[in-house]
Amino acid sequence: MSANANRPQLVVASGARLGASKPAPSVIVPLKRPKDSRWAFLRPMFVSWLTNILPPLIVLAAGLIVWELACSSPKSSLPAPSKIWTDSRDLIVDPFFVAGPQDIGLGLRVLTSLERVAIGFGLSAVAGVLLGALVGQSVWAMRGLDPIFQILRTVPPLAWLPISLAAFRDANPSAIFVIFITAIWPIIINTAVGIRNIPQDYRNVAAVLRLNPIEFFWRIMIPSAAPYIFTGLRIGIGLSWLAIVAAEMLTGGVGIGFFIWDAWNSSRLSDIVVALAYIGIVGFILDRIVAAVGHVATRGTQAS
Amino acid sequence: MIAPVEPRSHTLEMPFAAGRSFLKVDRISKSFSRGSATTEVLREVSLGIEKGEFVSIIGHSGCGKSTLLNLVAGLTQVSHGAILLEDHEVNAPGPERAVVFQNHSLLPWLTVYENVALAVDKVFGSRKPRAERRAWVMHNLELVQMAHAKDKRPAEISGGMKQRVGIARALSMEPKVLLLDEPFGALDALTRAHLQDSVMQIHARLGNTVIMITHDVDEAVLLSDRIVMMTNGPAATIGEILDVQLPRPRRRLELVAHPIYLAMREAVLKFLYERHAQPALLAAE
Ligand SMILES: Nc1ncnc2c1ncn2[C@@H]1O[C@H](COP(=O)(O)OP(=O)(O)OP(=O)(O)O)[C@@H](O)[C@H]1O
Ligand SMILES: [Mg+2]
Numbered sequence: 001m002s003a004n005a006n007r008p009q010l011v012v013a014s015g016a017r018l019g020a021s022k023p024a025p026s027v028i029v030p031l032k033r034p035k036d037s038r039w040a041f042l043r044p045m046f047v048s049w050l051t052n053i054l055p056p057l058i059v060l061a062a063g064l065i066v067w068e069l070a071c072s073s074p075k076s077s078l079p080a081p082s083k084i085w086t087d088s089r090d091l092i093v094d095p096f097f098v099a100g101p102q103d104i105g106l107g108l109r110v111l112t113s114l115e116r117v118a119i120g121f122g123l124s125a126v127a128g129v130l131l132g133a134l135v136g137q138s139v140w141a142m143r144g145l146d147p148i149f150q151i152l153r154t155v156p157p158l159a160w161l162p163i164s165l166a167a168f169r170d171a172n173p174s175a176i177f178v179i180f181i182t183a184i185w186p187i188i189i190n191t192a193v194g195i196r197n198i199p200q201d202y203r204n205v206a207a208v209l210r211l212n213p214i215e216f217f218w219r220i221m222i223p224s225a226a227p228y229i230f231t232g233l234r235i236g237i238g239l240s241w242l243a244i245v246a247a248e249m250l251t252g253g254v255g256i257g258f259f260i261w262d263a264w265n266s267s268r269l270s271d272i273v274v275a276l277a278y279i280g281i282v283g284f285i286l287d288r289i290v291a292a293v294g295h296v297a298t299r300g301t302q303a304s
Numbered sequence: 305m306i307a308p309v310e311p312r313s314h315t316l317e318m319p320f321a322a323g324r325s326f327l328k329v330d331r332i333s334k335s336f337s338r339g340s341a342t343t344e345v346l347r348e349v350s351l352g353i354e355k356g357e358f359v360s361i362i363g364h365s366g367c368g369k370s371t372l373l374n375l376v377a378g379l380t381q382v383s384h385g386a387i388l389l390e391d392h393e394v395n396a397p398g399p400e401r402a403v404v405f406q407n408h409s410l411l412p413w414l415t416v417y418e419n420v421a422l423a424v425d426k427v428f429g430s431r432k433p434r435a436e437r438r439a440w441v442m443h444n445l446e447l448v449q450m451a452h453a454k455d456k457r458p459a460e461i462s463g464g465m466k467q468r469v470g471i472a473r474a475l476s477m478e479p480k481v482l483l484l485d486e487p488f489g490a491l492d493a494l495t496r497a498h499l500q501d502s503v504m505q506i507h508a509r510l511g512n513t514v515i516m517i518t519h520d521v522d523e524a525v526l527l528s529d530r531i532v533m534m535t536n537g538p539a540a541t542i543g544e545i546l547d548v549q550l551p552r553p554r555r556r557l558e559l560v561a562h563p564i565y566l567a568m569r570e571a572v573l574k575f576l577y578e579r580h581a582q583p584a585l586l587a588a589e
Contacts, residue, residue: 201409207397223413
C-alpha cells in the first residue's frame with residue numbers, strides 16, 4: 001500500500017510533553033533497514049489480498065452463519081447451507097459430470113447457456129455497432145430511428161418471447177433472439193453517443209485525407225468511439241445473461257435456466273440455490289471479461 | 305477607411321481580378337446562419353497567392369482567420385465568390401491542401417509513425433510500393449526531427465513534438481498549398497522559435513506555398529513574404545497587405561536590429577493596435 005513501508009525511517013522518540021516538568025532529551029533512533037528478503041515481492045500481493053479478498057470472505061462467512069441459524073429449524077421453508085451441501089454435493093463438487101441425458105453437471109449446463117449468449121450477444125454487438133454508427137452519423141437516421149429505439153428498449157426481454165416463438169417455431173433460435181433484442185439497445189445507444197462525440201478535428205483530418213466511408217468507419221469511428229462502444233457492450237452482456245435464464249425457463253432444453261425451472265417443479269430447492277450461485281459467478285466473470293477486453297482495446301484512445 | 309460594400313453574389317463566368325494567381329481567393333463572403341439569425345463573418349475577401357509564396361494572415365481574435373483558412377481547405381463552403389487553385393474551383397477538402405490544425409489533431413490511438421503513414425498510404429497507396437511509402441514516412445519524420453519517436457503515441461510526446469508530427473503529416477501529402485492555423489499558438493517561446501526555424505528551413509528546401517495564421521507579429525515578419533492584415537469582424541475583410549522585403553535566408557538574431565524588420569513590425573503593430581484596435585472604433589467610423 002504505502003510506498004514508504006520498506007524504507008528505513010528515523011523515529012524521534014521524545015519524552016517532552018506539554019506540561020511535563022522534566023523534559024527528557026530527544027533521542028534519534030535509526031531503524032535498521034529491513035533485509036531484502038527473497039519473498040519481499042510477495043508483500044504487496046499479500047497486502048492487496050488482505051484488503052480486497054478478505055472483507056468479502058468475512059461477509060460471506062457471516063452471511064452463511066446467519067443463514068444457517070435462521071434456517072436450522074426443521075420447519076424452515078428454505079434449506080440451510082449445511083442441508084444444501086448434503087443435498088446437492090454432486091452439483092457443487094463436480095460441474096462437469098454426465099450421468100444421463102437430463103442429469104449433467106451445472107458447468108455443462110452453463111456452457112450450453114453461454115453458447116446461446118455468445119451467438120445472441122455476438123449478433124447484437126455487430127448489429128448494434130452498425131446501427132449505432134448510422135444513428136450517430138446521420139441526423140436523419142437519428143430523427144427516424146431514435147424515438148423507436150427509445151420505445152422498444154423499454155420492452156422487457158420476456159415480452160419478446162411469444163412473438164419470437166411464433167416467428168421461429170423453435171425454442172433455441174427464440175432464446176437467441178431474446179438475447180439479441182435485449183442486448184442490442186444499450187449497444188446502439190452508447191455507440192451512437194460515441195460517434196456523435198467524435199471530435200471535429202478527427203473528422204477534418206479524415207476529410208482532408210479523403211477517407212471513404214469504410215475507411216472512416218474502421219480508422220476513425222471505431223477507435224474514437226471505442227470507450228463508448230465497450231460501455232454499451234458491457235451493459236449488453238449483463239442484460240443478455242439476465243435474459244437467457246428467463247428465456248430458458250420457458251423454452252426448455254439443457255440450459256441453466258431450464259434447470260432451475262425443472263428443480264422448482266420437482267421441489268429441489270437446494271439445487272436451485274447452487275444454480276443461483278453458478279449464474280451469479282458466471283455473470284460476474286462475463287462482465288469482467290468484457291471490461292478487460294475493453295480496457296486493452298481502448299488503451300491510448302483518450303485524447304491528449 | 306473601409307467603405308461599406310454591398311454584399312453581392314458573384315458568378316464564375318465573370319472572373320474578377322486581372323492576375324492569374326496560383327491560388328486565387330476571388331471576392332468571397334461567408335455567412336453562418338443559425339435559425340433565423342445570420343452573421344456575416346467574411347465580406348468580399350480577395351487575395352492572390354503565387355507558387356512558393358509564404359503568406360501570413362494576422363488579425364484580432366474572432367475576426368475570421370480560421371474561417372478563411374477552412375474555406376481554402378474546403379472544409380466549409382463559401383457563401384459567395386470562389387476559391388481557385390490552379391484554375392480549379394475548391395469546393396471539397398483534399399490532400400493537395402493539407403492543414404496543420406491549431407491543436408495538432410493527431411489521432412491518439414495511432415503512433416507517430418502510423419499517424420503519418422495513414423496520410424501517406426491514403427495519398428500514395430496506389431502509386432508507390434510499400435517500401436517506398438515506408439521510406440517516405442521516415443523521410444518526413446526526419447525532416448521535422450521526429451524519427452526517433454516514431455513508435456510513441458501522441459499522449460507520450462510534448463506539445464511541440466506533436467506539432468512537428470502534424471507538420472510532417474501535412475508535408476508527407478506533398479500538398480500544393482500548406483495551410484497552418486496558428487501552428488505554434490500553444491507553445492512556449494523557445495519551442496516556438498525552434499519550430500519557426502524548422503518551418504523556415506523546410507520552406508527554403510521544398511519551396512512550398514504556405515498560408516499561415518498567426519497572432520504573433522514577430523513570427524509573421526520573420527517567416528512571411530507577405531503579411532495579410534484583416535480588419536475586425538463581423539464582416540471582416542483584408543485591411544492591408546504588407547510586402548516583407550527581407551532577404552532570405554533570414555536569421556532571427558541578425559534581423560532584430562534590421563531597419564526593414566523594425567519598420568514592418570511597426571506597421572503591423574500600428575495596424576492592429578491603432579487603426580483596428582476594437583470593433584467599436586471601426587463601427588464609429
Ligand atoms: N460554424 C460556425 N457557426 C457560426 N459562427 C461561426 C462558426 N465558425 C466561426 N463562427 C464565427 O465566426 C467568427 C470568426 O471565427 P474564426 O474562428 O474564424 O476566428 P479567428 O479569427 O480564427 O479567431 P482566433 O484568432 O481566436 O482563432 C467568430 O465570431 C465566430 O463566432
Ligand atoms: Mg482561429
